[in-house]
Amino acid sequence: KNEVEQSPQNLTAQEGEFITINCSYSVGISALHWLQQHPGGGIVSLFMLSSGKKKHGRLIATINIQEKHSSLHITASHPRDSAVYICAVRFTLETSGSRLTFGEGTQLTVNP
Amino acid sequence: NAGVTQTPKFQVLKTGQSMTLQCAQDMNHEYMSWYRQDPGMGLRLIHYSVGAGITDQGEVPNGYNVSRSTTEDFPLRLLSAAPSQTSVYFCASSYGYSGNYGYTFGSGTRLTVV
Numbered sequence: 038k039n040e041v042e043q044s045p046q047n048l049t050a051q052e053g054e055f056i057t058i059n060c061s062y063s064v065g066i067s068a069l070h071w072l073q074q075h076p077g078g079g080i081v082s083l084f085m086l087s088s089g090k091k092k093h094g095r096l097i098a099t100i101n102i103q104e105k106h107s108s109l110h111i112t113a114s115h116p117r118d119s120a121v122y123i124c125a126v127r128f129t130l131e132t133s134g135s136r137l138t139f140g141e142g143t144q145l146t147v148n149p
Numbered sequence: 150n151a152g153v154t155q156t157p158k159f160q161v162l163k164t165g166q167s168m169t170l171q172c173a174q175d176m177n178h179e180y181m182s183w184y185r186q187d188p189g190m191g192l193r194l195i196h197y198s199v200g201a202g203i204t205d206q207g208e209v210p211n212g213y214n215v216s217r218s219t220t221e222d223f224p225l226r227l228l229s230a231a232p233s234q235t236s237v238y239f240c241a242s243s244y245g246y247s248g249n250y251g252y253t254f255g256s257g258t259r260l261t262v263v
Contacts, residue, residue: 082251
């Protein structure tokens with residue numbers, strides 16, 4: 038079964054801390070997405086990766102294809118980073134259009 | 150750019166009622182999709198479309214219909230609402246359907262079936 042697992046499920050940090058959220062998947066993928074869902078419910082696409090590393094502001098996403106693992110890092114965390122972070126992948130052998138398989142999400146709370 | 154516009158934001162239905170959730174995008178995206186989000190579960194694909202006139206079932210299609218008569222619009226119809234369809238629904242679009250392009254999500258519809 039094609040699966041996506043995120044860890045941790047919940048994460049509480051103090052403002053300024055370096056944060057890492059992990060995503061592991063079971064079989065080969067063609068793309069991995071990191072999404073952010075704010076308390077109001079809206080979902081925003083942060084990164085799409087197929088290899089290597091991407092950076093946007095304080096956010097860094099990395100992927101290791103051989104180890105089937107991706108990490109999302111937040112440097113100098115801030116209370117406004119509090120959200121659910123979701124990992125989603127497109128498995129290489131997925132034949133049904135652009136179906137993404139989603140992790141359950143990591144609830145991040147950053148306290149001032 | 151409006152992006153993906155989803156309406157309504159909230160809806161309460163009685164069991165057996167029907168309704169349509171609207172989704173429109175103005176980015177000329179080929180791929181559009183509907184997901185439901187339930188507590189403790191990841192987003193699950195209901196139906197998707199890779200272009201006007203083409204739709205297909207996702208992971209949890211039962212009780213839902215879709216059509217794609219134009220590139221811009223992708224409505225989701227609940228035929229006879231059931232309490233199990235209480236959920237938050239998201240519409241999303243993408244430039245291509247390879248999964249290798251970024252996704253744009255609508256703001257969501259919180260549906261309660263009583």
